[in-house]
Amino acid sequence: xxxxxxxxxxxxxxxxxxxxxxxxxxxxxxxxxxxxxxxxxxxxxxxxxxxxxxxxxxxxxxxxxxxxxxxxxxxxxxxxxxxxxxxxxxxxxxxxxxxxxxxxxxxxxxxxxxxxxxxxxxxxxxxxxxxxxxxxxxxxxxxxxxxxxxxxxxxxxxxxxxxxxxxxxxxxxxxxxxxxxxxxxxxxxxxxxxxxxxxxxxxxxxxxxxxxxxxxxxxxxxxxxxxxxxxxxxxxxxxxxxxxxxxxxxxxxxxxxxxxxxxxxxxxxxxxxxxxxxxxxxxxxxxxxxxxxxxxxxxxxxxxxxxxxxxxxxxxxxxxxxxxx
Numbered sequence: 001x002x003x004x005x006x007x008x009x010x011x012x013x014x015x016x017x018x019x020x021x022x023x024x025x026x027x028x029x030x031x032x033x034x035x036x037x038x039x040x041x042x043x044x045x046x047x048x049x050x051x052x053x054x055x056x057x058x059x060x061x062x063x064x065x066x067x068x069x070x071x072x073x074x075x076x077x078x079x080x081x082x083x084x085x086x087x088x089x090x091x092x093x094x095x096x097x098x099x100x101x102x103x104x105x106x107x108x109x110x111x112x113x114x115x116x117x118x119x120x121x122x123x124x125x126x127x128x129x130x131x132x133x134x135x136x137x138x139x140x141x142x143x144x145x146x147x148x149x150x151x152x153x154x155x156x157x158x159x160x161x162x163x164x165x166x167x168x169x170x171x172x173x174x175x176x177x178x179x180x181x182x183x184x185x186x187x188x189x190x191x192x193x194x195x196x197x198x199x200x201x202x203x204x205x206x207x208x209x210x211x212x213x214x215x216x217x218x219x220x221x222x223x224x225x226x227x228x229x230x231x232x233x234x235x236x237x238x239x240x241x242x243x244x245x246x247x248x249x250x251x252x253x254x255x256x257x258x259x260x261x262x263x264x265x266x267x268x269x270x271x272x273x274x275x276x277x278x279x280x281x282x283x284x285x286x287x288x289x290x291x292x293x294x295x296x297x298x299x300x301x302x303x304x305x306x307x308x309x310x311x312x313x314x315x316x317x318x319x320x321x322x323x324x325x
Contacts, residue, residue, distance in 0.1 A: 003073075004174060004207055005038040005061065010070035012053075012060040016278065028277045030056040032231035033070070035303070038175065038207050043197075045210040045218035047254070048228035051277070054211045057228075058177045061209070062096055063087035075174065092122055095168035099180040101160035105152040111138075111163060112148040119170050137166040141196060158189035162196070169200070175207045182217060194221050215258055219243055227251050230277060230285040233303060237312035247306060247314035249290045284317070292318045 012031035015024045030053045038044050046054045059065040061072070067081040075093065080086040098104040105114060115134045119125040125133045135145035141162040152160060161181055168176060178197070182190040198221060200206055212218050218225055219239045226236040227248065235248040246252045256268035272289030275281055283300050287293040296317045306312035306319075 002040040003037050004040050004075050005036075005209075006073040007037075007061065008035045008071045009033045010035070010057070010060065010072065011068045012056055012065055013068055026278050029280070030231055030277065031060060032280075034228075034231070034233055036226060036233065036236075038209060040174070040207055041201060041205045042223045043201065043208040043210055043221055045212060045222040045225045046228055047212060047215060047218055047225060049254075049274070050213065051274075052228040053231040054213075054228055055179050058096065058179055058209060058211055062094055062177060063090075064096075092124075092171045093173055094175045094177065095171050095173040096177040096179060097161070097164050097168055097181045099183060101157065101164045101181075102152060104164055105160060107152050110149055110151055114152075114163070115148070115167050115170055118167060122171065124170065124172065133170070137170055140169060140200070141166045156189075158185050158193060161185065161193055165193075165196070165200075169204075173206070175209065177209045177211070179211045180213070183212065183214065190217065191220075197221065215243060215254060227254070230275065230280075232285065232315065234286070234316070235312075235314045236303070237306075237309070241309065241312060245320075247312065247319040248286075248316045249292055249318075249320060250286050252320055253289075284315075292320075294318075 010031055011029060011033060013027050013029040016026040016028060017023060018025045034057060036044065046057065048054055056065060060067050063081065072079045072081055074090050079090070112131070112134055115137055116130045119130065119133060120127070134148050138145050138148060143159065143162055143166070152163070155163065182193050185193065194217065197208065201208060210218065210221055222239050224236060225239055225242050226233050227250065228234070229250050235242060235246060235251045242251065243255065246255065253268070253270040257270060259267050270289060275285060275288065281287065283298040284290070284293065287297040290297070301315045301317050303313050303315045306314065
């Protein structure tokens, strides 16, 4: 496996300030000792509840949020995340697409200017080549080249997201971080954007870190899925098995909460109170919401391989499907 990104025990947090002078009063560890790998031309999806640390992890892998501990390798090279200059060599190779395409596009710039500026900054195209290059990028995301003289307000949400993808592709990246990029789109438009991403993955050998809370979406696009809960990865594996026979109770709770077209099958709401990220529990973070927890859960479980499938891993003392695979 040609691994292009390898993270080990990453920790990313935020300062909590308050009081009259805004002093630091506490720290939130949004990403807590997370380890993951992404191979070339692979789609790894991150799923979990809002606030579990998915987006923070994606921004940390880009260097947009400071990493506080752990190690990171990109394209076979160790990244000194303490030094800002160490990130510069990877700026072109890793690009991000944000959830809100309108908010990430400058309303004062035409599409031509929006797509051309990054290529000029990084020296990827001469001024005389920009028009042809922008036209090529628009065709790659299935838009007509003649739209390059319009402004972002003239496009629908799905078209704006395609423009965001085109801007990222202008850097000729090897890894795309997609942060909830279809969550605000209609279902039919979601399918079109997902098909476009899969096509680009095949044609350009792109790797994707796909961040989402929609299990149906990640099932359609993923090669592997990693489930996060309160800053930790609690289960990871291939969609066909992870979404049918999950090992971790939290993954099962996410599946049970998905609405069904069958009205006789009502979604099951996950009970219990979400623990505060400011005050971490001893042992398993999920123990107060878990139906199978006991005294053993006072000890924090580590991520380990499934006994019958080495492609699946989970962090639980009482796996649900250990014997069923």
